[in-house]
Amino acid sequence: xxxxxxxxxxxxxxxxxxxxxxxxxxxxxxxxxxxxxxxxxxxxxxxxxxxxxxxxxxxxxxxxxxxxxxxxxxxxxxxxxxxxxxxxxxxxxxxxxxxxxxxxxxxxxxxxx
Amino acid sequence: xxxxxxxxxxxxxxxxxxxxxxxxxxxxxxxxxxxxxxxxxxxxxxxxxxxxxxxxxxxxxxxxxxxxxxxxxxxxxxxxxxxxxxxxxxxxxxxxxxxxxxxxxxxxxxxxx
Amino acid sequence: xxxxxxxxxxxxxxxxxxxxxxxxxxxxxxxxxxxxxxxxxxxxxxxxxxxxxxxxxxxxxxxxxxxxxxxxxxxxxxxxxxxxxxxxxxxxxxxxxxxxxxxxxxxxxxxxx
Amino acid sequence: xxxxxxxxxxxxxxxxxxxxxxxxxxxxxxxxxxxxxxxxxxxxxxxxxxxxxxxxxxxxxxxxxxxxxxxxxxxxxxxxxxxxxxxxxxxxxxxxxxxxxxxxxxxxxxxxx
Amino acid sequence: xxxxxxxxxxxxxxxxxxxxxxxxxxxxxxxxxxxxxxxxxxxxxxxxxxxxxxxxxxxxxxxxxxxxxxxxxxxxxxxxxxxxxxxxxxxxxxxxxxxxxxxxxxxxxxxxx
Amino acid sequence: xxxxxxxxxxxxxxxxxxxxxxxxxxxxxxxxxxxxxxxxxxxxxxxxxxxxxxxxxxxxxxxxxxxxxxxxxxxxxxxxxxxxxxxxxxxxxxxxxxxxxxxxxxxxxxxxx
Numbered sequence: 001x002x003x004x005x006x007x008x009x010x011x012x013x014x015x016x017x018x019x020x021x022x023x024x025x026x027x028x029x030x031x032x033x034x035x036x037x038x039x040x041x042x043x044x045x046x047x048x049x050x051x052x053x054x055x056x057x058x059x060x061x062x063x064x065x066x067x068x069x070x071x072x073x074x075x076x077x078x079x080x081x082x083x084x085x086x087x088x089x090x091x092x093x094x095x096x097x098x099x100x101x102x103x104x105x106x107x108x109x110x111x112x113x
Numbered sequence: 114x115x116x117x118x119x120x121x122x123x124x125x126x127x128x129x130x131x132x133x134x135x136x137x138x139x140x141x142x143x144x145x146x147x148x149x150x151x152x153x154x155x156x157x158x159x160x161x162x163x164x165x166x167x168x169x170x171x172x173x174x175x176x177x178x179x180x181x182x183x184x185x186x187x188x189x190x191x192x193x194x195x196x197x198x199x200x201x202x203x204x205x206x207x208x209x210x211x212x213x214x215x216x217x218x219x220x221x222x223x224x225x226x
Numbered sequence: 227x228x229x230x231x232x233x234x235x236x237x238x239x240x241x242x243x244x245x246x247x248x249x250x251x252x253x254x255x256x257x258x259x260x261x262x263x264x265x266x267x268x269x270x271x272x273x274x275x276x277x278x279x280x281x282x283x284x285x286x287x288x289x290x291x292x293x294x295x296x297x298x299x300x301x302x303x304x305x306x307x308x309x310x311x312x313x314x315x316x317x318x319x320x321x322x323x324x325x326x327x328x329x330x331x332x333x334x335x336x337x338x339x
Numbered sequence: 340x341x342x343x344x345x346x347x348x349x350x351x352x353x354x355x356x357x358x359x360x361x362x363x364x365x366x367x368x369x370x371x372x373x374x375x376x377x378x379x380x381x382x383x384x385x386x387x388x389x390x391x392x393x394x395x396x397x398x399x400x401x402x403x404x405x406x407x408x409x410x411x412x413x414x415x416x417x418x419x420x421x422x423x424x425x426x427x428x429x430x431x432x433x434x435x436x437x438x439x440x441x442x443x444x445x446x447x448x449x450x451x452x
Numbered sequence: 453x454x455x456x457x458x459x460x461x462x463x464x465x466x467x468x469x470x471x472x473x474x475x476x477x478x479x480x481x482x483x484x485x486x487x488x489x490x491x492x493x494x495x496x497x498x499x500x501x502x503x504x505x506x507x508x509x510x511x512x513x514x515x516x517x518x519x520x521x522x523x524x525x526x527x528x529x530x531x532x533x534x535x536x537x538x539x540x541x542x543x544x545x546x547x548x549x550x551x552x553x554x555x556x557x558x559x560x561x562x563x564x565x
Numbered sequence: 566x567x568x569x570x571x572x573x574x575x576x577x578x579x580x581x582x583x584x585x586x587x588x589x590x591x592x593x594x595x596x597x598x599x600x601x602x603x604x605x606x607x608x609x610x611x612x613x614x615x616x617x618x619x620x621x622x623x624x625x626x627x628x629x630x631x632x633x634x635x636x637x638x639x640x641x642x643x644x645x646x647x648x649x650x651x652x653x654x655x656x657x658x659x660x661x662x663x664x665x666x667x668x669x670x671x672x673x674x675x676x677x678x
Contacts, residue, residue, distance in 0.1 A: 014214035017221065018198075021191065025199035025262050026213075032258065033207050036251050036429045041418040046385060047426060053389045054396045054430040055208065057660075059512070060172070062211035063430075078473065079380040085470075086477035087386060090375045091393040091402075093622075093658025094485050095507065098514035100478075101466035108469065127553035130560065131537075134530065138538035138601050139552075145597065146546050149316045149590050154305040159272060160313060166276045167283045167317040168547065170432075173511070175550035176317075192267040200273060203262045204280040204289075206432025208396075240440035243447065244424075247417065251425035252439075259433050281434065283547075285625070286398070288437035304586065311583075312590035319545025320598050321509075321620065324627035326591075327579035334582065353666035356673065357650075360643065364488050364651035365665075371484065372659050375477050394660065399624070401663035488655045493644040498611060499652060505615045506622045506656040515656075531606040539612060542601045543619040543628075 004109050007065050037070070045074040049084055056088035056096055056103065064103050072110040081107060117222050120178050150183070158187040162197055169201035169209055169216065177216050185223040194220060230335050233291050263296070271300040275310055282314035285325050291332050298336040307333060343448050346404050376409070384413040388423055395427035395435055395442065403442050411449040420446060456561050459517050489522070497526040501536055508540035511551050517558050524562040533559060569674050572630050602635070610639040614649055621653035624664050630671050637675040646672060 019027055037047045048070040055063035071081065085103065089096045132140055150160045161183040168176035184194065198216065202209045245253055263273045274296040281289035297307065311329065315322045358366055376386045387409040394402035410420065424442065428435045471479055489499045500522040507515035523533065537555065541548045584592055602612045613635040620628035636646065650668065654661045 011214070014217055017217050018213065021195045023192075023195035023199055025258060026195060026202060028254075028258055028261075029199075029202055029207070030210075032251060032254055033210075033429055035254075036425055040422050041416065042388075042422045046388065047422070049381075049385065049389060050392045050423060050426045051430060054392050054426060057393045057397055057658075058208045058430070060208045060211060062214075063208055077380065079475075082473045082475035082478060083379050083381045083386070084389060086375055086475055086481075087389045087393065089478060089481055089658070090372055091390060091397070091658050091660055093654070093656050093661070094481070095510045095512045095515055095622075095656055096658070097482075097485075098512060100470060101463070101514075104466055104469050124553070127556055130556050131552065134534045136531075136534035136538055138597060139534060139541060141593075141597055141600075142538075142541055142546070143549075145590060145593055146316055146549075148593075149312055153309050154303065155275075155309045159275065160309070162268075162272065162276060163279045163310060163313045164317060166280050167313065170280045170434075171283055171317070171547045173547045173550060175553075176547055190267065196266050196268045196273070197276060199262055200276045200280065202432070203259055204277060204284070204432050204434055206396075206428070206430050206435070208430055209432070237440070240443055243443050244439060247421050249418075249421040249425055252421065252428060255425075255428055255433070256436075259436075283545075284434045286434045286437060288440075289434055305588075308586045308588035308591060312588055312594075315545070315591060315594055317545050317547055319509075319541070319543050319548070320594070321543055321623045321625045321628055322545070323595075323598075324625060326583060327576070327627075330579055330582050350666070353669055356669050357665065360647045362644075362647035362651055364484060365647065365654060367480075367484055367487075368651075368654055368659070369662075371477060371480055372662075374480075397660045399660045399663060401666075402660055485655055488651055492648050493642065494614075494648045498614065499648070501607075501611065501615060502618045502649060502652045503656060505619050506652065509619045509623055510656070529606065535605050535607045535612070536615060538601055539615045539619065542598055543616060543623070 002109060003106060004069070004113065007062070007106075008069075011062070011066070045076065048074055049076070053084055053088050056085070056099060057092035059092070059096060059099050061099060061102055064099060065106050068103060068106050068110060072107075078107070078111070115222060116219060117182070117226065120175070120219075121182075124175070124179070158184075158189065161187055162189070166197055166201050166204075169198070169212060170205035172205070172209060172212050174212060174215055177212060178219050181216060181219050181223060185220075191220070191224070228335060229332060230295070230339065233288070233332075234295075237288070237292070271297075271302065274300055275302070279310055279314050279317075282311070282322055282325060282329065283318035285318070285322060287325060287328055290325060290329050294329060294332050294336060298333075304333070304337070341448060342445060343408070343452065346401070346445075347408075350401070350405070384410075384415065387413055388415070392423055392427050392430075395424070395438060396431035398431070398435060398438050400438060400441055403438060404445050407442060407445050407449060411446075417446070417450070454561060455558060456521070456565065459514070459558075460521075463514070463518070497523075497528065500526055501528070505536055505540050508537070508548055508551060508555065509544035511544070511548060513551060513554055516551060516555050520555060520558050520562060524559075530559070530563070567674060568671060569634070569678065572627070572671075573634075576627070576631070610636075610641065613639055614641070618649055618653050618656075621650070621661055621664060621668065622657035624657070624661060626664060626667055629664060629668050633668060633671050633675060637672075643672070643676070
């Protein structure tokens with residue numbers, strides 16, 4: 001199975017488990033998370049870039065994949081994407097490189113769809 | 114093989130390699146680690162919850178699995194577990210969510226045993 | 227001015243600034259944060275210990291001070307407190323020690339009130 | 340002395356010490372850092388927002404101050420700024436709140452100039 | 453396929469993708485990364501140990517593997533290696549243990565070549 | 566008071582408080598910490614460099630100061646020191662720069678003694 005589909009399916013399946021336990025704090029946090037990236041004074045496109053760079057410097061591969069998907073939906077170009085990668089790698093250091101390799105691979109998978 | 118067994122076997126196998134080199138600092142740290150979670154002014158049950166939430170905000174999947182196993186042994190309920198997940202996700206942010214998905218999956222595996 | 231008072235006053239003053247801008251996400255996150263530590267399947271006392279150990283391994287002095295204050299309110303003893311410090315230092319390593327020094331100092335200030 | 344001036348002066352003084360040792364790697368990294376935020380496929384304004392959110396989730400007060408200054412130069416509004424704060428606090432969790440308090444204070448100092 | 457070969461091949465393949473986009477900042481950072489570990493006032497051998505311990509406390513498995521390979525090339529003994537592991541685990545805490553297990557496994561693979 | 570003296574005095578005073586509570590885990594961890602940097606397969610000098618670079622990428626100013634003091638005792642030159650700074654800043658990114666500024670200032674204070 002291709003990695004975009006695999007990522008989305010596992011995420012959807014486990015979110016269902018997590019939210020199904022009806023822990024109020026967790027369910028409200030998920031809701032708040034969605035609102036964070038909604039159109040506001042800043043456009044969705046910018047907010048998704050912010051979410052991506054934050055995920056990269058914190059080195060969370062799944063969070064990176066999620067925001068890469070959203071950035072792809074927002075029509076961010078490969079040239080722009082690599083400038084986000086550049087900020088993440090300069091701020092976060094070479095420790096971010098292995099995550100950038102996986103991000104680059106996932107980005108190619110998104111472009112190939 | 115189920116993931117609980119797989120986790121425990123790899124952990125046991127590699128601990129043997131690590132401890133077999135007789136590095137005094139590492140071997141004493143392993144020993145000290147065990148003592149940390151022993152009954153004291155705080156009960157084992159509370160200490161394992163502390164170890165779990167610390168592992169979650171530091172986002173170490175294997176450490177999370179280990180403490181999930183111990184919390185399961187201590188009879189922590191699913192409702193209590195999700196309140197620990199809630200603290201970890203609020204303190205540590207949405208960057209903890211992917212680790213919580215995997216924790217939820219492992220918790221289900223523990224309950225299914 | 228003693229450090230407990232100084233901490234609480236700066237925190238209150240800046241929370242007013244932050245919440246006064248009416249950013250919905252931030253204001254709801256503050257609200258959710260409060261709910262996280264409310265009585266539930268786990269008692270407030272346990273949740274505050276969880277919040278403290280999470281703050282210690284993430285090495286945030288102000289978060290540590292906040293939860294130390296709450297733990298003090300919950301009647302946690304010095305012996306229990308040092309067992310929480312022990313978990314944080316074992317999980318998080320000696321990098322947590324300088325934060326533990328400041329935590330110990332603040333704890334003494336709380337006890338002296 | 341006001342905190343904007345104090346921050347800039349210490350930064351300038353110590354950069355001089357650092358760069359004066361002529362370590363090639365450090366001096367080239369400083370140079371590369373400057374290039375990272377130059378106009379490219381993404382405008383300076385967006386890149387500074389990326390640098391800020393990355394600094395916030397990594398919880399580096401001085402890096403936050405630096406990018407706050409740059410964002411202020413780029414004419415970012417308070418409403419936009421708080422949306423960046425929101426992304427940082429949701430992704431990074433409540434552990435980011437104390438840094439956001441100090442960021443809010445510095446932002447007010449920048450606006451007051 | 454053995455894990456040393458697998459690691460090196462994926463790394464080489466994705467570095468080609470990353471560098472092929474001609475983002476100046478990323479390409480120069482890769483170049484600067486190489487220079488960092490070149491012979492200087494400190495020998496390569498010491499610098500690779502520094503790179504390894506930094507990668508361990510930051511808990512990046514791929515960075516760890518890379519520097520383990522380099523340390524192996526530099527003739528570092530298993531006894532010396534475990535002293536590096538000891539520093540990383542004491543400074544970084546037990547959260548580093550799972551990464552040390554994987555490091556120990558990779559080290560054995562390097563020795564077996 | 567000069568910052569070297571101030572740092573050492575606060576550290577000594579608070580260690581006394583911490584160790585005086587007789588929490589076995591904490592007291593043994595302090596003891597183990599000392600052993601970690603003792604002469605072994607690797608010389609003290611190398612181990613202190615390892616401790617320093619680990620402290621820098623984890624961005625703990627007090628840990629950095631402690632190991633700077635030890636490195637100074639071991640006769641590490643300024644040129645060598647800046648190569649350690651270089652590794653820390655490349656691996657850890659520009660987020661390490663503010664800590665490097667403070668490290669450089671403390672290093673000058675140590676040299677001036």
